[in-house]
Structure formats: C-alpha cells, structure tokens
Amino acid sequence: MSTQDDTHKLISTEVQVDEQTHEDTAETVVSAEKLNVYYGEEKALSDVSAEIPERRVTAIIGPSGCGKSTFLRSINRMNDRISMCQVEGTLRFNGKNVYDDDVDPVALRRRIGQVFQSPNPFPKSIYDNVAYGLRVQGKADKVDLDKQVERALKQAALWDEVKDQLDSSGLDLSGGQQQRLCIARAIAPDPEVILMDEPTSALDPVAAAKIEDLIEDLAQNYTVIIVTHNMQQAARISDKTAVFLTGGKLVEFDDTATIFEDPEDQRVEDYITGKFG
Amino acid sequence: MSTEIQEPDLSGDELRGDRATDRRVKRVLFGCASITVLTTIALFVVLFDNAAGYFYGARIWEVLIGQESFRQTVSLSEFFSGTRWAPVRSPPAHGALPIIWGTLVITIGAAFVSIPIGTATALYLSEYAKPTTRNRLKPILEVLAGIPTIVYGFFAVSFITPIVVGALGSLFGISVGRYSMMAGWIVVGTMTIPMVSSISEDAMQAVPDDLRNGAYALGATKYEVSLRIVLPAALSGILASYILAISRAIGETMAVSLAAGFQPQLTANPFSEIMTMTAYMVSLARGTTAVGSVEYQSLFAVGLILFIMTLTANLINDYLKRRFQEVYR
Amino acid sequence: MSTDTERGSEAIGQSITDVDLSSEKFKNRVFYATLVAASSFGVIMLVFLFADIFYEGIIGQQRFGIEISRFLGNTGSQTPGNAGFYSAIVASIWLMLLTTAFILFLGISTALYLVEYAPDNRTTRLIEANLANLAGVPSVVYGILILALIVNGAGLGSVILAGAIALSALVVPIVIVASIEAIRAVPDGMRDGSAAAGATQWQTIRRVVLPQAIPGIMTGTILALARAVGETAPLLMVGALFTDTSVPSGPFDSFSSMPVQIYNWTYLPQREFLALAAMGIIVLLLVLLAMQAVAVYIRRKYERDVSLTGV
Numbered sequence: 001m002s003t004q005d006d007t008h009k010l011i012s013t014e015v016q017v018d019e020q021t022h023e024d025t026a027e028t029v030v031s032a033e034k035l036n037v038y039y040g041e042e043k044a045l046s047d048v049s050a051e052i053p054e055r056r057v058t059a060i061i062g063p064s065g066c067g068k069s070t071f072l073r074s075i076n077r078m079n080d081r082i083s084m085c086q087v088e089g090t091l092r093f094n095g096k097n098v099y100d101d102d103v104d105p106v107a108l109r110r111r112i113g114q115v116f117q118s119p120n121p122f123p124k125s126i127y128d129n130v131a132y133g134l135r136v137q138g139k140a141d142k143v144d145l146d147k148q149v150e151r152a153l154k155q156a157a158l159w160d161e162v163k164d165q166l167d168s169s170g171l172d173l174s175g176g177q178q179q180r181l182c183i184a185r186a187i188a189p190d191p192e193v194i195l196m197d198e199p200t201s202a203l204d205p206v207a208a209a210k211i212e213d214l215i216e217d218l219a220q221n222y223t224v225i226i227v228t229h230n231m232q233q234a235a236r237i238s239d240k241t242a243v244f245l246t247g248g249k250l251v252e253f254d255d256t257a258t259i260f261e262d263p264e265d266q267r268v269e270d271y272i273t274g275k276f277g
Numbered sequence: 278m279s280t281e282i283q284e285p286d287l288s289g290d291e292l293r294g295d296r297a298t299d300r301r302v303k304r305v306l307f308g309c310a311s312i313t314v315l316t317t318i319a320l321f322v323v324l325f326d327n328a329a330g331y332f333y334g335a336r337i338w339e340v341l342i343g344q345e346s347f348r349q350t351v352s353l354s355e356f357f358s359g360t361r362w363a364p365v366r367s368p369p370a371h372g373a374l375p376i377i378w379g380t381l382v383i384t385i386g387a388a389f390v391s392i393p394i395g396t397a398t399a400l401y402l403s404e405y406a407k408p409t410t411r412n413r414l415k416p417i418l419e420v421l422a423g424i425p426t427i428v429y430g431f432f433a434v435s436f437i438t439p440i441v442v443g444a445l446g447s448l449f450g451i452s453v454g455r456y457s458m459m460a461g462w463i464v465v466g467t468m469t470i471p472m473v474s475s476i477s478e479d480a481m482q483a484v485p486d487d488l489r490n491g492a493y494a495l496g497a498t499k500y501e502v503s504l505r506i507v508l509p510a511a512l513s514g515i516l517a518s519y520i521l522a523i524s525r526a527i528g529e530t531m532a533v534s535l536a537a538g539f540q541p542q543l544t545a546n547p548f549s550e551i552m553t554m555t556a557y558m559v560s561l562a563r564g565t566t567a568v569g570s571v572e573y574q575s576l577f578a579v580g581l582i583l584f585i586m587t588l589t590a591n592l593i594n595d596y597l598k599r600r601f602q603e604v605y606r
Numbered sequence: 607m608s609t610d611t612e613r614g615s616e617a618i619g620q621s622i623t624d625v626d627l628s629s630e631k632f633k634n635r636v637f638y639a640t641l642v643a644a645s646s647f648g649v650i651m652l653v654f655l656f657a658d659i660f661y662e663g664i665i666g667q668q669r670f671g672i673e674i675s676r677f678l679g680n681t682g683s684q685t686p687g688n689a690g691f692y693s694a695i696v697a698s699i700w701l702m703l704l705t706t707a708f709i710l711f712l713g714i715s716t717a718l719y720l721v722e723y724a725p726d727n728r729t730t731r732l733i734e735a736n737l738a739n740l741a742g743v744p745s746v747v748y749g750i751l752i753l754a755l756i757v758n759g760a761g762l763g764s765v766i767l768a769g770a771i772a773l774s775a776l777v778v779p780i781v782i783v784a785s786i787e788a789i790r791a792v793p794d795g796m797r798d799g800s801a802a803a804g805a806t807q808w809q810t811i812r813r814v815v816l817p818q819a820i821p822g823i824m825t826g827t828i829l830a831l832a833r834a835v836g837e838t839a840p841l842l843m844v845g846a847l848f849t850d851t852s853v854p855s856g857p858f859d860s861f862s863s864m865p866v867q868i869y870n871w872t873y874l875p876q877r878e879f880l881a882l883a884a885m886g887i888i889v890l891l892l893v894l895l896a897m898q899a900v901a902v903y904i905r906r907k908y909e910r911d912v913s914l915t916g917v
Contacts, residue, residue, distance in 0.1 A: 310720060
C-alpha cells in the first residue's frame with residue numbers, strides 16, 4: 001500500500017493530472033442507470049449510475065472488493081459467464097440497453113474489446129493471436145488480414161519488436177510484450193470500446209509505463225475504460241475518474257483533475273489521500 | 278444529443294449461423310454424454326431381461342406386450358443352493374453354488390497374495406525406499422499392471438501350473454492336472470498386486486509428515502511409525518485399494534480360466550480344478566450357443582450376479598475413497 | 607534412516623546407551639527384510655514371466671522350427687505346422703482403427719459437455735458418478751451386453767464392428783476421464799480472452815480449448831487403446847473366431863484378434879501351440895511397448911509446452 005502514499009505525495013506536490021478534458025465535445029458511449037449486480041446473495045454493485053464519454057480514458061479506482069471489476073465486466077456482459085451472477089437496472093451502449101432480451105452478448109463483445117489483468121495470449125503464433133478476433137467474427141475474408149494485423153500491432157506499439165517473428169509463439173514474448181499482444185488482439189477487430197482490467201498490475205514498472213503511454217494513444221481512436229488500483233496511474237492517463245468504495249457504490253464520478261484535486265465527497269478525499277482503503 | 282445516435286443493433290443477426298452451430302453442437306455433445314448413462318441402463322435392462330428368461334422362461338418385454346407369461350423354469354433356491362452346475366448337459370442342473378464358490382475362493386485366495394504383498398510394497402515405497410529405488414520399482418509395478426490378462430493366462434499354463442504348483446503338489450504326493458485353484462490364486466494375486474500397492478502408497482503419501490515426526494519425537498522406531506501411525510492414518514485409502522483388487526479378481530476372466538480351469542465343483546483342495554463364473558462364460562463361448570436357449574440365457578444370469586458383485590465392490594470403494602479424501606483434503 | 611539416528615544416539619553418552627534397544631532393532635530389521643522381500647515379489651514374477659515367454663518362443667524356433675516369416679504371414683490354422691498370426695494381426699488393426707474412431711469422438715464429446723456446457727446439477731453429477739461405476743464393470747460383462755444388443759439385437763452378427771463396439775464401451779471411460787482432466791487444465795483466462803474477442807462458445811472450444819487439451823486427450827486415448835488391444839474376454843463373448851483361416855477385409859467380416867488367437871493357442875493341448883502363443887505374446891507386447899512409447903513421448907513434449915505457458 002506504499003504506492004498509495006507515494007501517489008498522494010506525488011499528486012499533491014506536482015499535479016500531473018491531464019487538464020484538457022474536452023467535456024463539451026464528447027458523446028456518451030456507455031451509460032449505467034441504477035445498475036445492481038449480485039453474486040448469489042451478495043450485492044457486488046449497488047445503484048451505479050455513470051455516463052462514460054467517447055474517445056476518452058475513463059479510470060475506475062477504488063479499494064479491492066469494491067466492485068470496480070464487476071462494473072467493467074457488466075459492460076460487455078462477461079458477468080454472464082459466471083452462473084451465480086444476476087444483473088438489475090440498465091446499462092446502455094450507444095443508447096441500447098445491453099441487458100435487453102434481444103441482445104446477444106457475443107454480438108456485444110464484438111464491439112467492446114477487453115484486456116485482462118494478467119496477459120493471456122493463446123498458445124498460437126503472434127499473427128494468429130492478433131487475427132483471432134477477425135477470424136471468429138467472420139471478418140477475415142472481408143479485410144486484408146495481413147494489413148489489419150500490422151495495423152493492430154502498430155497501434156499496440158509492438159510491431160517493431162515482433163515484425164520479423166510473426167510466426168513464433170505468442171508465449172515466447174516477455175510479460176509486457178504479451179500484454180501489448182493482448183491489446184493488439186483486442187483492437188484488431190476495431191471495437192468501439194476497450195475495457196482494461198488492471199492491465200499493468202502483473203507487469204514490471206518499465207513494461208507498465210509502455211502500456212500507459214499506449215493507452216493514451218489508444219484514446220484517439222477508442223473509448224478506453226480502465227480499472228486500476230494504482231491511483232498514480234489513474235491520475236496520469238485518464239480524463240475521467242470513477243471512484244468506487246466498499247459495498248459496490250459509485251461514490252464520485254468526475255473529471256480526473258477534479259477527483260484528485262478537489263473531490264466533493266469526503267470519503268473520496270480520504271481515499272485519495274490514503275486515509276481510507 | 279444522444280437522440281441523434283442510432284441505437285446499435287446488438288441482436289446478433291449476423292451471428293445466427295454461429296448460434297445455430299452452437300446449439301447443434303451442444304445437443305450432439307449432450308447426446309454423447311448421455312450414452313454413458315444409457316450404457317449403464319442397457320446393462321441393467323439386458324442382464325435382468327435375459328436373466329428373467331433364464332429363471333422365468335420369458336423375457337420381460339415379451340411379458341409386457343402380452344406375448345408370454347412368466348413361469349418358473351429355474352428356481353432361485355436351486356440356483357443359489359444347488360451343488361451341481363450343468364445347464365448345458367441333459368438332464369440339466371442349475372445349481373450355481375459351485376461356480377459362485379469358484380469365484381469366491383479364487384478372489385479370497387488371490388487377496389491373500391495381493392493384499393499382504395501389495396501393502397508391504399506400498400509401505401516399502403512410501404516409508405523406506407530411497408528415491409532411486411522408488412523410481413525403479415514403480416515402473417516395474419506399472420508394467421505388471423499393464424500386461425494383458427491373457428498373458429497371465431499363458432504364464433499359468435506354461436509356468437505356474439507345471440512348475441510351481443506341480444512342485445508343491447509333488448511335496449504332498451499329489452499329481453497336479455492342467456488346471457488348479459492354487460494357480461488361480463497365484464496368477465490373479467500377482468496381477469492385482471499393483472492395484473493394492475499403488476493406491477495404498479498414494480494413501481500413505483497423503484499422511485502428513487507431522488504425524489510421523491510427532492511419533493519419532495516420542496522415541497518411536499521406524500517400524501512402529503509405519504505400523505502404528507502410517508497404516509492406521511491411511512486406513513480407509515488402503516481399504517479402498519483392497520476392495521478394488523477384490524473387484525478386479527471377481528471380474529477376472531482370461532487368466533483365471535486358463536489357471537483354475539472349467540470343472541464346476543465344490544472343493545477346498547487347492548490342487549484341484551474348479552470353475553469360476555467368468556470361466557463358465559468363456560466355456561460357453563467355446564461351444565455354439567443358440568440365441569434364446571437356456572445356456573444362452575444362463576450367460577446373462579451369471580453375468581448379472583457378477584455385475585451385482587462388482588457394483589457392490591465399486592460402491593464400497595467409492596465410499597472409502599470419499600471418506601479418505603474427507604480426512605486429508 | 608532409523609538405524610542412523612540410533613547409531614548417533616549411541617555415541618552421545620553412557621546414560622543413553624544404557625537403554626537396551628536390541629530387541630527393538632531386531633524387530634526393525636526383520637520388518638525391513640519382510641518389506642524388501644515382498645517388494646521383490648512383483649519384480650521376480652515379472653522376470654519369470656518374461657523369461658518364460660522367451661523360453662517358449664525359443665522352443666518354437668528350435669524345436670518346432672516356426673519361421674518368423676511364416677508366423678507373421680500365415681492365417682490361423684488347425685494344424686500347428688501351418689498356423690500363423692497374420693489374420694489375427696489384421697483383425698486387431700481393424701479393431702483398433704474402429705475403436706479409436708469411437709472412443710475419440712465419444713470421449714472428447716462427453717468430456718466437453720461435462721466441462722464446458724453441463725450445468726452444475728444432479729444430471730451432471732449422475733453422469734460423472736456413473737463414469738466411475740462403468741470403469742469397474744468386468745470386461746466380460748461388456749461382452750455379453752454387446753452380444754445381446756448388437757450381435758443378436760441389431761442382427762449385426764459376430765463381426766469386427768461388434769467387437770470394436772464392445773472394446774469401445776469398455777475403455778471409453780478412460781478416455782473421458784483423461785479428456786476431462788486435459789480440458790479442465792486449460793486456464794480460464796484463455797476462455798475469457800476468446801469470449802472477449804467475440805467468439806461464440808463453440809468457437810472458443812474449437813479454436814482455443816481443444817488445441818490445448820489435445821495432447822492430454824491423445825495420451826489418455828493411447829492408454830485406453832493399449833488396454834483395448836490386449837482384451838480377450840469381450841471379444842470371445844461377441845463371438846470372435848478361435849481360428850481365423852481367412853484375412854478379414856472390413857468391419858463386417860468375422861474376426862479373430864491377437865489376444866483371442868493367443869488364448870486359443872494357449873488353451874490347446876499341443877506343445878507347439880504353446881510356442882506359437884509365446885511368439886504371439888511377444889508381438890502383442892511389442893505393440894503395447896510402442897504405444898506406451900508414443901504416449902510417453904506426447905506427455906514429455908506436452909510437459910515442455912506447459913512449462914512455457916507458466917509465465
């Protein structure tokens with residue numbers, strides 16, 4: 001938890017927060033309205049409402065067990081894969097409630113990509129890993145696959161490192177490279193939103209810094225929603241920040257600058273300054 | 278502003294083909310999974326149905342459609358207490374006691390070989406053997422377990438009976454024939470040693486070292502630790518291995534028929550030929566048996582008894598295994 | 607180990623050496639000797655078994671002059687001077703091919719259903735518990751089941767296909783259990799990654815889960831086949847021939863098989879047949895050895911791949 005203390009010092013002395021937040025121009029892509037999620041008897045999310053802007057980085061922070069990952073997984077309905085999980089309320093993607101009966105979660109996931117906590121490349125070649133989404137989505141015949149793989153790897157800042165070894169296994173890469181490969185895999189089918197669940201927590205600081213740079217670049221083309229327990233990271237890379245606290249409650253959601261400099265809620269201030277959580 | 282945005286189509290219409298495949302696959306896979314259950318049901322139905330033909334002169338389905346009615350053909354009391362088994366001869370005799378006895382005596386005799394030797398081997402492997410010895414001994418036992426039963430049958434005919442049992446017989450002044458109960462004990466006992474030793478060893482390995490150390494700290498010797506600490510602690514796992522070996526011995530067919538023979542008789546003489554239930558089934562395969570005849574149906578009556586015996590053993594084994602896992606996991 | 611600690615304690619001082627442990631030591635030594643003797647029993651039996659087989663095989667060469675080319679090239683015969691193993695080998699190959707097809711399809715499908723699709727309910731638990739039960743049914747009982755259902759019930763007769771079905775019923779639980787383990791060993795992160803990329807469940811299974819589970823499934827299948835290729839009793843029950851004088855050419859031909867032929871040669875009283883049986887056993891054991899080698903090779907290769915995954 002020493003990172004939180006460091007964060008606190010760092011933020012309070014030299015404010016690193018991204019100031020330009022273009023709030024007026026951004027459309028809402030994902031919006032939650034009174035979203036409740038239960039795991040069996042246990043309530044994991046409680047009345048969460050939030051509007052997440054397009055082509056911005058939105059960070060979700062909070063202590064562990066606060067429901068931040070649950071919220072992320074409810075956006076692309078990965079929660080469906082847990083049999084005990086039940087969802088109430090509304091979660092709109094471009095205005096459409098994704099929990100409507102006529103929504104196929106697979107179709108939803110084809111428009112919302114996800115990157116996981118620990119890198120999980122398939123034991124296939126680098127090329128096949130990146131092409132995977134395009135192939136299962138039936139887009140492989142309609143596009144120039146080589147070109148799309150190259151584009152995705154370039155966007156994931158991995159192309160220069162792997163362009164000569166596209167046929168070698170994705171598992172032969174280092175941890176940081178594997179995570180960028182997973183990012184390339186997620187963006188290759190060109191989704192609108194990319195969900196990231198603590199994507200740097202399993203990586204060393206150098207590899208983590210590369211991913212952070214990459215995330216800021218990705219926001220030019222994609223809406224990025226990132227769960228992190230590293231407040232420093234949230235402050236550095238996000239435009240908006242949502243703070244979840246225990247009990248699955250979204251306590252405050254605002255521009256990152258506001259959250260870190262002048263939060264409305266006392267509990268958020270306590271959490272940011274390390275007094276809580 | 279949001280009204281300008283067209284709601285996305287997430288109905289997955291383009292996925293319709295994939296989803297249909299998904300559903301079809303799930304149905305096929307479920308169908309395959311249920312085949313294993315259907316096999317069990319078929320076992321019960323086929324065995325009971327044909328056994329009904331044997332005991333009551335009519336198949337269950339024939340009675341159900343009103344074509345036939347049950348009439349006693351072989352009485353259960355004759356079957357379970359009669360001492361002459363010759364359903365194929367005329368006049369036929371349907372006392373299954375000799376072949377049930379044959380199976381029991383072979384199973385018990387084999388257990389007297391496999392249980393002490395298997396348990397001792399397991400103790401040696403688990404408590405005494407150096408890693409190098411262990412790594413050499415274990416594959417040898419695996420080979421013993423992997424050899425087809427027919428090879429043990431050959432071993433009985435060409436070595437155990439003429440040389441081992443023959444030598445023992447001449448000590449007592451008995452000339453041993455082609456088959457003997459004792460050859461069955463040795464062969465079936467030997468082939469079930471690996472089941473006892475490997476499963477018992479697993480059970481012993483699962484006993485926490487704290488228990489051993491506690492006893493050593495009190496001044497116990499290795500012998501005392503092995504017998505008073507490890508054996509009792511691993512008991513239910515060890516018993517499970519015994520039951521498994523017994524179940525295997527009951528169902529053993531090729532080796533036992535080539536070792537113990539084809540003569541159904543109630544005898545306790547280890548040098549004489551006997552017949553197990555499985556050997557009876559093999560003996561029918563050697564002749565020509567008309568479908569629906571008494572001897573054809575006797576096959577299923579005997580098979581049913583065999584099935585019930587091994588099923589019981591397996592259920593006990595299952596119970597013991599679960600009890601052992603509850604203690605140590 | 608125990609002797610070490612005791613020897614150590616003797617050196618420490620008078621008061622400790624005063625304790626008379628000689629009877630304890632004697633008991634320990636007797637016990638240890640008993641364990642070693644018992645452990646050697648299996649090894650000794652194995653040595654005798656192999657020595658016996660080779661001895662009989664050599665007798666076949668020297669006393670009866672059974673040429674290997676004749677042995678491998680001739681079909682079965684009532685006269686020992688003409689009898690060969692060829693039709694039995696061909697029948698065994700047919701049986702193996704059909705059995706492989708059955709158990710691979712059934713085994714993988716059942717395991718996939720149980721791991722990937724089955725809801726956690728009573729039906730599923732029943733199917734899983736039933737597997738253990740099926741594995742304990744004696745092989746001869748599977749023989750009469752197929753005799754009643756397929757040979758006579760479906761009117762197929764005593765043909766290779768019926769034999770293969772009996773062998774499949776016998777060994778498919780082995781494949782299912784091995785496949786379940788192999789499929790469960792695929793990390794959930796792989797399934798999540800695939801689902802998040804927009805794959806349907808079947809796409810995930812076919813493209814991600816199965817490729818990773820295949821080595822484990824193959825190992826289990828080979829072990830199951832090794833069990834099947836040596837089985838005799840179920841084939842006798844479905845009506846395998848003791849002496850096949852013709853070479854089977856398809857799934858609907860009557861058949862013998864390597865173990866059935868070995869059984870018959872062992873059963874017959876003439877000594878020359880026993881020698882033939884020994885030669886047949888050598889062939890059978892070589893086949894089993896080769897299968898084991900393939901299984902070990904796959905397992906080794908697979909273990910190396912797994913160590914790569916463990917980042």
